[in-house]
Amino acid sequence: MTDLDALRDVIRADSDARGKPISKLGYFCTPFQPKSGPLADRVIKVYRGLSNPAALDRLKVCHDDYVGALLKAGVPLPETEFHLLDIDGARIPVIVQEALPIPSLMRPLMQTGTQVETLAMMEAAGDVIATFWNNADQFDTRIGFHPSIRNFAIIDGKAVFFDTFPPLIHYTREEMGRMLLLFSEKRLMRIVGPFLQKKVTGIQDEWYSAPETLVGLVGSACRLRPDDAEAYLDWGRDFVARRMPRWQEEALAELNEPPRLPGYWTTFRKILGLQGEPNV
Incomplete structure (x- = not known):
């Protein structure tokens, strides 16, 4: 299970400490992989927050259900976690995923x-x-x-x-x-x-x-x-x-x-x- 305090720290860190983004596509976000620390083997995806708490709660339920459904249907997935992370008074959707080479x-x-x-x-x-x-x-x-x-x-x-x-x-x-x-x-x-x-x-x-x-x-x-x-x-x-x-x-x-x-x-x-x- 991801250390949420470490996750907050790496999200708050400046871009140099975070490590370089590993994709330029970024329609929903710009994924990055920390250069060091407990999350260095993970890709982190930080999404826009919403002002509607119920919508955020539903998003988490749907994401958890979707990962479960993909696995049940036989789709190979890296280890994937979804968190609604409290940062500076806001709940931010964050995906933490096992990094692939x-x-x-x-x-x-x-x-x-x-x-x-x-x-x-x-x-x-x-x-x-x-x-x-x-x-x-x-x-x-x-x-x-x-x-x-x-x-x-x-x-x-x-x-x-x-x-x-x-x-x-x-x-x-x-x-x-x-x-x-x-x-x-x-x-x-x-x-x-x-x-x-x-x-x-x-x-x-x-x-x-x-x-x-x-x-x-x-x-x-x-x-x-x-x-x-x-x-x-x-x-x-x-x-x-x-x-x-x-x-x-x-x-x-x-x-x-x-x-x-x-x-x-x-x-x-x-x-x-x-x-x-x-x-x-």
């Missing part, structure tokens, strides 16, 4: 590997996607999954998923759409987003669709390595037939050519300066 992050490995190596990584990530969705029927609640390339590490040939925020369980589509704004680290998104609430809400739809999560993985690979796009499309068509036949028809309809991001999400990413790097 930086060289194991899937996105940079996809950029530098051979085509054969990257196809093996796609198979590993696809295995996690198929395992989750083939086991998701047991949950009598709205549940989603966001298995993008940047949310995986590859360890001993297996894919490990590590993105548990926002917790994609229990919340309605409209509630999750609001959460995408409430917890955005980007002030610009919180200002502009409410005027585009329908568009923002639509960002999540892929995460709640089995075929779309697989198509999204293939699309990310094609954008990372356009010269190998045809190989990834072939892999996706073969994989969905082998491992996700329930969703084969829907997925195949989108795997005739490299899948593209929705235009509104591409625009948001450009405005916010999001580079698509690993969201550790």
